[in-house]
Amino acid sequence: xxxxxxxxxxxxxxxxxxxxxxxxxxxxxxxxxxxxxxxxxxxxxxxxxxxxxxxxxxxxxxxxxxxxxxxxxxxxxxxxxxxxxxxxxxxxxxxxxxxxxxxxxxxxxxxxxxxxxxxxxxxxxxxxxxxxxxxxxxxxxxxxxxxxxxxx
Amino acid sequence: xxxxxxxxxxxxxxxxxxxxxxxxxxxxxxxxxxxxxxxxxxxxxxxxxxxxxxxxxxxxxxxxxxxxxxxxxxxxxxxxxxxxxxxxxxxxxxxxxxxxxxxxxxxxxxxxxxxxxxxxxxxxxxxxxxxxxxxxxxxxxxxxxxxxxxxxxxxxxxxxxxxxxxxxxxxxxxxxxxxxxxxxxxxxxxxxxxxxxxxxxxxxxxxxxxxxxxxxxxxxxxxxxxxxxxxxxxxxxxxxxxxxxxxxxxxxxxxxxxxxxxxxxxxxxxxxxxxxxxxxxxxxxxxxxxxxxxxxxxxxxxxxxxxxxxxxxxxxxxxxxxxxxxxxxxxxxxxxxxxxxxxxxxxxxxxxxxxxxxxxxxxxxxxxxxxxxxxxxxxxxxxxxxxxxxxxxxxxxxxxxxxxxxxxxxxxxxxxxxxxxxxxxxxxxxxxxxxxxxxxxxxxxxxxxxxxxxxxxxxxxxxxxxxxxxxxxxxxxxxxxxxxxxxxxxxxxxxxxxxxxxxxxxxxxxxxxxxxxxxxxxxxxxxxxxxxxxxxxxxxxxxxxxxxxxxxxxxxxxxxxxxxxxxxxxxxxxxxxxxxxxxxxxxxxxxxxxxxxxxxxxxxxxxxxxxxxxxxxxxxxxxxxxxxxxxxxxxxxxxxxxxxxxxxxxxxxxxxxxxxxxxxxxxxxxxxxxxxxxxxxxxxxxxxxxxxxxxxxxxxxxxxxxxxxxxxxxxxxxxxxxxxxxxxxxxxxxxx
Numbered sequence: 001x002x003x004x005x006x007x008x009x010x011x012x013x014x015x016x017x018x019x020x021x022x023x024x025x026x027x028x029x030x031x032x033x034x035x036x037x038x039x040x041x042x043x044x045x046x047x048x049x050x051x052x053x054x055x056x057x058x059x060x061x062x063x064x065x066x067x068x069x070x071x072x073x074x075x076x077x078x079x080x081x082x083x084x085x086x087x088x089x090x091x092x093x094x095x096x097x098x099x100x101x102x103x104x105x106x107x108x109x110x111x112x113x114x115x116x117x118x119x120x121x122x123x124x125x126x127x128x129x130x131x132x133x134x135x136x137x138x139x140x141x142x143x144x145x146x147x148x149x150x151x152x
Numbered sequence: 153x154x155x156x157x158x159x160x161x162x163x164x165x166x167x168x169x170x171x172x173x174x175x176x177x178x179x180x181x182x183x184x185x186x187x188x189x190x191x192x193x194x195x196x197x198x199x200x201x202x203x204x205x206x207x208x209x210x211x212x213x214x215x216x217x218x219x220x221x222x223x224x225x226x227x228x229x230x231x232x233x234x235x236x237x238x239x240x241x242x243x244x245x246x247x248x249x250x251x252x253x254x255x256x257x258x259x260x261x262x263x264x265x266x267x268x269x270x271x272x273x274x275x276x277x278x279x280x281x282x283x284x285x286x287x288x289x290x291x292x293x294x295x296x297x298x299x300x301x302x303x304x305x306x307x308x309x310x311x312x313x314x315x316x317x318x319x320x321x322x323x324x325x326x327x328x329x330x331x332x333x334x335x336x337x338x339x340x341x342x343x344x345x346x347x348x349x350x351x352x353x354x355x356x357x358x359x360x361x362x363x364x365x366x367x368x369x370x371x372x373x374x375x376x377x378x379x380x381x382x383x384x385x386x387x388x389x390x391x392x393x394x395x396x397x398x399x400x401x402x403x404x405x406x407x408x409x410x411x412x413x414x415x416x417x418x419x420x421x422x423x424x425x426x427x428x429x430x431x432x433x434x435x436x437x438x439x440x441x442x443x444x445x446x447x448x449x450x451x452x453x454x455x456x457x458x459x460x461x462x463x464x465x466x467x468x469x470x471x472x473x474x475x476x477x478x479x480x481x482x483x484x485x486x487x488x489x490x491x492x493x494x495x496x497x498x499x500x501x502x503x504x505x506x507x508x509x510x511x512x513x514x515x516x517x518x519x520x521x522x523x524x525x526x527x528x529x530x531x532x533x534x535x536x537x538x539x540x541x542x543x544x545x546x547x548x549x550x551x552x553x554x555x556x557x558x559x560x561x562x563x564x565x566x567x568x569x570x571x572x573x574x575x576x577x578x579x580x581x582x583x584x585x586x587x588x589x590x591x592x593x594x595x596x597x598x599x600x601x602x603x604x605x606x607x608x609x610x611x612x613x614x615x616x617x618x619x620x621x622x623x624x625x626x627x628x629x630x631x632x633x634x635x636x637x638x639x640x641x642x643x644x645x646x647x648x649x650x651x652x653x654x655x656x657x658x659x660x661x662x663x664x665x666x667x668x669x670x671x672x673x674x675x676x677x678x679x680x681x682x683x684x685x686x687x688x689x690x691x692x693x694x695x696x697x698x699x700x701x702x703x704x705x706x707x708x709x710x711x712x713x714x715x716x717x718x719x720x721x722x723x724x725x726x727x728x729x730x731x732x733x734x735x736x737x738x739x740x741x742x743x744x745x746x747x748x749x750x751x752x753x754x755x756x757x758x759x760x761x762x763x764x765x766x767x768x769x770x771x772x773x774x775x776x777x778x779x780x781x782x783x784x785x786x787x788x789x790x791x792x793x794x795x796x797x798x799x800x801x802x803x804x805x806x807x808x809x810x811x812x813x814x815x816x817x818x819x820x821x822x823x824x825x826x827x828x829x830x831x832x833x834x835x836x837x838x839x840x841x842x843x844x845x846x847x848x849x850x851x852x853x854x855x856x857x858x859x860x861x862x863x864x865x866x867x868x869x870x871x872x873x874x875x876x877x878x879x880x881x882x883x884x885x886x887x888x
Contacts, residue, residue: 001408018408018445025445029383034375035368037566038444039517040598044822047517075368083192087366091194094358094788097796098230099365100372100517100566125831132822134517134567135230136799138833140792 004068008033009077015064023067024048024059027074035075035103039132046131049104050074056111058130075103078110086110089148097135105131105141113149196363199253206330208289210263211241211282218313218327220247223257225264226274227538228361229568230796231852232789233274235360237282239785240275243352244286244345247313247326254360259540259560267562269538270573270668272753272850275785279847287342289333296332297324347783347845356788361564371564373535376523376593382411384584384592385447387437387454388604391815393462393663396435400455404439407453409446414438414587418579424549428542430606431576432665438584444595451597462663464815467510467610470635470660474612477633477658478506486642487655489712495627495652499618503691507615507680509878510809511635512608512669513817513825518566519601524581525591526551531558531582536565536572543575547582570668574606599820606667607810609635611676615684618652623692625650625703632677633658636666639673639680645723645751646685648716649703664812670800671853674752679805679860679878682748686865687874696747696865697731718751722780725842726758729778733840734760743773746865750858754849756780756842759798761834761862763870769888770870772802772834772863777855779839782846790851791839797855798837803828805860806880806887826879 003016008031015030022041027033027050036059039047043058050059051073078084082091086109096102105128112119112127119127124145133141202215213221222238222245238254259267266277290310297315298305301322309316313326347353364371389395401413419425419434437456441447496502522535531553537543540560548555565572581594596604611634618627628650632640638657647653669675689699704727706712707720727749730736736747742764749758760776775798784790807826811818819825864875873884881887 017443018449021443021445025443029443029445032377033368034370034377037372037517038374038519038595040822042598042821042823045517078368081192082194082196082363082367088192088194090366091358091362094362094792096230096359096362096365097232097792098517098565098567099359099361102365103368106366121835128830130829132517132827132829134515134569134800134827136796136803136828136833137792138799138828138830139795139837141830 004064006068007071009073017064019063019065021064022060023050023062023064023072026064027059033074033076037100037103039101039104045101046108047101047104049107049131051107051111054111054114056108075107078106084110085151086113086144086148088151089144092147093140093144095137095140095144097137101131101133105133109141109145109148112145113152117149117152119145119149194363199251202327204331206334208292208330208333209285210260211285212245212289214326214330216327216330218251218325219253220245220251220313220326221253221255223255225257225267226278227267227269227540227562227565228256229269229538229565229572231269231274231793232359232786233269234564235357236275236785236789237278238360239352239357240279240282241286243350244283245290246310249352249357251313256562256564258562259544261541267540269568270570272755272852272854274850276754276847276849283344284342287344288339291339291342292333292336293326293329295336296329300324300329300332353783353785354787357786358788372518372566373521373523373563374518374566374595376534376563378523378525378591381523381591381593382440382442382588383444383447384438384440384581384594385451385597386580386594386600387439387451387456388433388600389458391458391464392432392665392812393460393464393815394458395461396437397457397459399437403455404450404453407446407450409442410450411440411442412588413440413454414584416580416583416587418550418576418583420550424545426542426546428539428574429546429576430574430665430667432663433604436580438580440584440588440592448597465662465664466813467811470610473660474610474633477660478612478614478631481631482656482658485654486640486657487647487653487713487715489647489650490652492627492629492652492654496616496618496629499627500621501619501691502616503619503688504614504616505684505687505876507613507683507876509611509676510811511610511664511666512804512808513602513605513810514567514569514571514669515602515825515827516565516567516569516571519598520571520577520596521594522578522581523591523593524578524585526553526582526586529553529557533559533578533582534561534563535578535581536563537575537578538565538568538572539575543578546575546579550579551582551586569670570672571606574667598822602820602825603817606665608669608675609637609666611639613639613677613680615680617684617688619688619692623694625688625692627652629654631656631658633660635660635662635664637673639677641673641677641717643715643717645707645718646703648711648713648720649707651712653712663815671752671857674750674853674857675801675804678748678750678752678857679864682750682858682861683864683875686746686861686868697727697736700727700749722756723749723751726756726778726780729840729842730758730760730776733778733838734776736760744866744869746862746867746869748858748861748865750854752857753853755851755854757854757858759858759862761859761866763866765870769886770867775834775837775859775862777837777839778842779851779855780842780844781851781854782844782848784841785848787841790841793851794839794855795837797853798859799828799833801856801859802834802863803832805863805878806832809879809882
């Protein structure tokens with residue numbers, strides 16, 4: 001066990017965990033931020049996507065030791081009231097079915113539109129291709145990303 | 153048919169629970185006005201918390217301020233019943249949807265019936281009961297208002313939660329009469345709305361959990377956290393047909409955070425099994441500890457010796473056995489009309505083709521999990537389960553706790569697709585908690601989830617069609633085989649449309665656990681049947697839609713046999729609708745089209761799929777889909793289901809397979825098991841509903857089965873290759 005400092009959703013947090021603990025489990029088990037989901041544990045499905053210094057990363061395969069002292073943003077920190085353009089677009093397009101993968105989809109989409117204000121269909125496919133939606137809401141996700149980019 | 157019980161026991165109507173005074177209830181709602189661009193259009197609307205609630209029946213409570221809470225009785229797996237079932241109650245209650253808060257019910261067989269997610273039946277079975285539930289409460293409110301206003305109830309009308317007396321100009325709100333309404337006698341019969349007066353049913357309504365999902369709120373079983381809760385994981389045999397021989401847990405036990413390592417058995421001698429207890433590995437090793445990561449690491453350090461107790465099956469064995477089965481006739485036919493042998497002998501042309509599909513895993517994005525806290529005489533369970541009532545029976549039997557002391561709360565589920573019909577993971581959680589003596593959350597790793605499945609069986613089917621010289625279908629033969637059951641529905645189309653018809657079934661037993669996977673059997677047979685009919689139509693020199701419609705004409709005008717389990721007019725109706733809406737018959741250069749139609753789960757679906765070639769590879773450009781599910785309760789939710797079923801069906805037909813080598817799945821995570829991704833989804837899907845006012849039927853499954861054939865038929869046009877073996881990308885390298 002070792003102590004790590006990190007900034008999660010604007011708050012400085014100190015955690016005492018094994019150094020190889022993936023950020024995902026620090027968020028979920030230690031900090032009770034369960035919005036970030038476990039899907040595969042090997043960075044293949046994108047359900048665990050969070051931002052490190054604004055970039056989308058897979059928290060299931062990122063050990064805590066690699067993110068100490070960095071700024072982590074999770075779905076809970078994207079906005080206080082659901083006003084982030086991606087969250088708004090997700091609600092507007094009624095994207096989710098089961099909803100489990102959507103936090104990861106939203107975090108990937110938020111990173112995309114902060115880099116690319118006017119993503120094309122292929123930009124969206126490229127950016128989102130690492131996020132699996134087992135319910136098959138891909139068409140709504142694409143539409144929502146476009147709306148979010150427009151409103152951002 | 154009333155499947156949702158109405159409370160006839162008067163005593164349950166007199167509960168009036170006071171709310172914790174003041175405060176606000178958070179409902180999700182849509183302000184929908186964008187006058188202030190800085191203000192979000194979609195917000196968590198705060199509804200005022202009433203001073204008191206009146207519970208009119210198990211389904212609903214009305215606050216003295218008019219706020220209404222409606223329970224969703226059934227498990228929510230992404231099929232959107234948490235929105236659509238309460239909509240039906242709210243419609244007949246006659247309140248504004250914006251004033252409704254939806255709560256998920258736990259297992260409560262006193263108040264609800266058929267609390268099950270399966271077979272696309274929630275709306276179909278719930279329809280009458282949900283309407284009557286809303287209408288009964290409305291009746292009681294109106295009667296209470298009549299007493300208060302001192303007017304005959306027959307002169308009262310309702311709208312949006314207000315009761316009006318037109319003659320006197322008086323009005324009173326539901327909230328003002330709710331507490332008095334609980335004393336009104338429950339009517340035996342109630343009048344239901346004329347569907348033309350519906351204001352909620354038929355209106356696009358957003359997912360009631362949409363806001364919370366976008367906010368990352370804890371909604372799922374995996375999100376359950378309790379004081380003192382430990383994490384448990386299981387280790388199951390690496391191969392089907394194996395069990396535990398010995399365990400060396402010394403290294404794992406010594407690891408940080410590990411509390412205990414035990415063996416559990418969810419099928420102890422004398423326990424009673426339910427149909428839902430499908431499970432190849434009743435004996436498991438359970439590792440219990442403080443945190444998920446610590447338990448995951450200890451699980452890897454665990455050393456278990458396994459012993460073989462039954463055959464080590466491989467996919468090549470399944471292929472050999474199923475091929476052997478479809479090559480010979482079973483002892484008896486599932487259905488026989490006319491004289492198929494002589495009709496085939498007299499046919500001008502005979503076409504025979506065999507179709508194959510592998511095992512599939514469900515791969516819900518949320519792996520199996522469950523929370524359990526089992527004490528001496530009580531069990532509290534919370535988690536994702538499609539069959540809570542059966543889980544309760546099993547836990548009661550296995551843990552020796554009376555059913556009335558077993559409570560089960562259903563969480564929102566991160567997908568089901570049939571996997572969560574089989575709740576052994578819930579029983580495992582209960583047994584682990586009982587043995588450890590602490591509340592635990594059982595968590596499967598993705599690998600556990602994929603390699604301990606209740607898989608879609610591997611299937612094979614051979615079709616044979618005989619055409620006369622004019623290209624008419626005069627004989628039809630289907631022979632199917634599967635690991636655990638044949639995929640053939642003997643009484644489905646084209647049964648009833650062909651004079652000489654033979655359907656035959658074979659089944660191969662297997663120690664690999666199988667079960668319902670979204671649209672069981674149909675998920676394979678529709679693709680085979682509709683691909684075959686396309687090939688037969690081509691051999692007959694006919695347009696594939698006209699060829700199918702001619703068969704429907706026969707089934708409508710002079711059906712063969714009496715057991716046909718489809719309505720040929722509704723079936724033909726969706727095909728005609730998709731023909732019209734897709735502009736079938738007008739060729740667009742570079743666009744290759746395939747058609748398919750299928751009936752399952754009481755709903756009818758026809759699809760036209762367009763493929764284009766991009767850089768030498770086929771790409772699904774567009775899908776037109778016509779659907780007859782009767783009344784559409786929530787069009788927006790219904791479209792989402794149909795789109796999802798289409799994407800899911802394309803993905804599995806094209807890319808997905810679970811194969812076995814000596815009893816061990818070759819795939820254990822998403823780097824090996826390919827699921828469809830964003831770039832592979834169709835560019836657009838256009839959905840058209842038949843408007844016929846018939847009582848609604850389900851939509852969780854029906855759009856999936858036919859799409860594989862629409863895809864195969866379009867890919868044939870694009871590439872010249874007929875596809876017989878799923879996943880298609882293993883047969884045709886062009887498909888990537």
